[in-house]
Amino acid sequence: QVQLVESGGGLVQAGGSLRLSCVASGGIFSINTMGWYRRAPGKQRELVATIGSAGSRFTISRDNAKNTVYLQMNSLKPEDTAVYYCYARMTAWPHADEYDYWGQGTQVTVSS
DSSP, rough: OEEEEEEOOOEEETTOOOEEEEEEEEEEEEEEEEEEEOOOOOOOOEEEEEOOOOOOSSEEEEEEEGGGEEEEEOOOOOOOOOOEEEEEEEETOOOOOOEEEOOEEEEEEOOO
């Protein structure tokens, strides 16, 4: 069974940094792409980064050998407070087609 497990969230002061990790496991044949979304209280889910995208404060990277994606977040602001979700578009047993899989989310709270 496919699992995406995030870690690295927590409470940080404004201006601080956090590094999120997400490990995909379970019957994976191939991973097309991985990325991060977030949902802030009272707001819709928004895309944070996908592999290949470039940001000023957030940097995404991937370790293919470990089926892991990272999100380095610097200069955090209170408005970055949200639940951060990892996703992966991949082919995994027992399916032959690609599907999007999601992690359970990790809370990031930035205090002012």
